[in-house]
Amino acid sequence: MIKLYNTLTRQKEEFKPGEPNKVRMYVCGPTTYNCIHLGNARPLVVFDTVRRYLKYKGYDVLYIQNFTDIDDKIIKRANEENIDARALAEKYISEYFKDADALNVKRADHYPKVSEHIDDIIAAIKKLIDKDYAYVIDGDVYFNVRKYEDYGKLSGRSLDEMKSGARVQIDERKKDPLDFALWKSSKPGEPSWDSPWGKGRPGWHIECSVMSTKYLGETFDIHGGGADLIFPHHENEIAQAEACTDCQFARYWMHNGFITVNKEKMSKSLGNFFLVREILQKFSGDTVRFYLLSTHYRSPLDFDNEKLAMNEKSLQRIKNTFALLEQTLNKKPVAGNGDSGNRILKSVDQLVADFESAMDDDFNTALALAAVFEFCKEMNITINDESFRPDKDTLQALEKARDTLYKLAGGILGIIFKAEDTAASDDLVSELVQILIEVRQNARKNKDWTTADTIRDRLKECGIILEDSPQGTRWKKS
RNA sequence: GGCGACGUAGCCAAGUGGCUAAGGCAGAGGACUGCAAAUCCUUUAUUCGACGGUUCGAAUCCGUCCGUCGCCUCCA
Secondary structure, three states, X not given: OOEEEEOOOOEEXXXXXXXXXXXXXXXXXXXXXXXXXXXXXXXXXXXHHHHHHHHHOOOEEEEEEXXXXXXXXXXXXXXHHOOOHHHHHHHHHHHHHHHHHHOOOOOOOEOOEHHHOHHHHHHHHHHHHHOOXXXXXXXXXXXXXXXXOOOOOOOOXXXXXXXXXXXXXXXXXXXXXXXXXXXXXXOOOOOOEOOOOOOEEEOOOHHHHHHHHHHHOOOEEEEEEEHHHHHHHHHHHHHHHHHXXXXXXXXXXXXXXXXXXXXXXXXXXXXXXXXXXXXXXXXXXXXXXXXXXXXXXXXXXEOOHHHHHHHHHHHHHHHHHHHHHHHHHOOOOOOOOOOHHXXXXXXXXXXXXXXXXXXXXXXXXXXXXXXXXXXXXXXXXXXHOOOOOOOHHHHHHHHHHHHHHHHHHHOOOOOOOOOOOOOHHHHHHHHHHHHHHHHHHHHHHOOOHHHXXXXXXXXXXXXXXXXXXXXXXXXXXX
């Protein structure tokens, strides 16, 4: 049973999708006017992991992420660079995929764009006007928050509370200061579309209500995004969608915490942001991903290079064990010496049980990683034991151990394992390294340390690492 | 001003009423090794921001205070 924290109810709830074995989820994607920073990357990785886990648990997951490719910021940026707004948006969509791929984020099932759903949006706005939830002023259309009774239910505040502390600029034309634009009339030279209210473009919030319900149905299961979207973006999405359809919008709302720098929120306005591609120059994609998953998704996560470096080493520990399993599996079975196979199978069962119970509890990736570390330790102890003599059964158990680690840490958490490390996929390299190992063994027998060390050093320069163990010399690619 | 979150070892981080407070990184000592790498063992919080309270029992519940941060405006 999966439990997840629902922002709507402010508590952990058992997850029950509307249709058994099928999950429909929507995650707010970026406004494509520049490259994404680490704060933008967190929801990508978090919800990608949620999706992978749901799939692992047997759900058929339909996963939608939008691109906001029409927006004031895009227009502004395009004017600065003196290029077409659409071209700018397209450029950053392709840049987005480069970063997402580097973080091992799987592709969504659809990436709807605002620019391709103008008709749907206009139809929804019409409907809201007809139902008296919206009104037209001078070519703009506003949503009337007072008409929607439940306004504020997601962010936990009432309209009157918000009014008292309002920092909102009062627009005297609006019926309530918190009324927000569904349609904005365009100024000359701005990208625009024809509508019953004149030339203009959609407001920010309506796109998500329209596109999510178009692809997922009027009621769907999970809606995700960063915690800063709770108000007003998601609050407004709910108001529009439920006013329009008279159905519940999303059942479960999930929000990730912020990335901070020196404990302050990483944001474009503060200027304290680090682009994903900048970080990727120093650290691998799966190190960044591992770091993002080292803390529970709802907690704040502070960024600095030392923390990345720390996580890089932690991750290496898991990869070392995976390599050790691979190296051992490449050996031929020998006469067995007992029940190390059973011990291994027991560890595998323990890993699966602990991993699932951690992830079932609101996707506790930090705890799931602890289970992976304990498993790695068990494998290291077993394989490095002096009396370890893998027989056929033991090798079979080891194969299951490797496959399980690959499936959980790789397939769900997204760690990249080089499955071909020492596998026979490259027979020639394998043979050549084997020859060098034998030559070096002879040198070592003769205490010719210069030759032995030269072989080891030169191979290291080629990306091949030799490790001497009581059971012979192992090798792996670095 | 309104609403909310957080404060666990040198660092990162689980744990939200009950065995000796997970796990990782770093440090110290040891084992293995010709050296190295990897690995293993031991060690590192009598204590969970502070002070009170509830309880047989609290890091975990309640209160007060201190500190940090967030949302209320574009933001993942």
